[in-house]
Amino acid sequence: MEEIDRRILALLADDGRMSFTDLAKETGLSVSAVHQRVRRLQKRGIVQGFTARLDHARIGLPLTAFVSIKPIDPAAPDDAPERLAHLTAIEACHSVAGDESYILKVRVGSPNELEDLLQRIRAAANVATRTTVVLSTPWEGRPPRPDGAAADSEP
Amino acid sequence: MEEIDRRILALLADDGRMSFTDLAKETGLSVSAVHQRVRRLQKRGIVQGFTARLDHARIGLPLTAFVSIKPIDPAAPDDAPERLAHLTAIEACHSVAGDESYILKVRVGSPNELEDLLQRIRAAANVATRTTVVLSTPWEGRPPRPDGAAADSEP
């Protein structure tokens, strides 16, 4: 039951364009039943959407870096995410425990663009930055494998 | 020309299940032409695949962390990625410049699972770990917006 939902999620994480027909074959359900379950998973927000995995190096964004930021004025209100949201080079923004307050994952076309981006980040959020450049990425975005724990209750 | 490809990539990054019919409407091309272009983008490896975006908190993986690793024996050959690949909790593995050699992004169900994972990482790759726990994620996996630079030449 819940096992089938996890199987559907694994299949869609692996191939987001898999047809309902194929999902039905893989799960042993009818097409309608799979269709219903996927719609329910989307409605519940467990499936948040579908996206294409792109080769960043080949769309003009070959340089990836992690940027840790720390407020210059620790007393100021912490609204860094809102202040940084317009910078589309920032692919992800995580609030973290530890010495710094956020870790940003950024993608740019060149070292020059990275320098420019860092200046914009510092100016927009009034923060100090510490940057770790990615040299290569053995893997990334590997589909999650829910090991043991169960999911949530009903919405 | 190349402009249309970038538009297609942006649309598919935003909705990986968008139909070719809709892609055709959005780009002003015929369905066949869009179909051809997407197939070519996949064949060239610019589109590497499609995936469902899942709510990790609701599939039993509510805890995210970044784990930086450093070899205990700097003279040993660096094969950490191969040694760690079997640990499916590691969603991404980046080789980085800086004090440490890799940054891992991991997702687990609980602090206990994180502790267990860290032990496995240290044992498998003979490394020291430094872990930064994610408290919240304002955003993540935002579609890349190729700003100015152009893509590659032919395969």
Added chain:
DNA sequence: TCTGAAAGACAACTAGC
């Protein structure tokens, strides 16, 4: 929550420019 069937929409291929 499932099945099965029916309508329409779509994907995939072909030919021709």
Added chain:
DNA sequence: GCTAGTTGTCTTTCAGA
């Protein structure tokens, strides 16, 4: 590299158990 047309498959909805 594009358009247009054709065939077979798929998506989506419905009634019913």
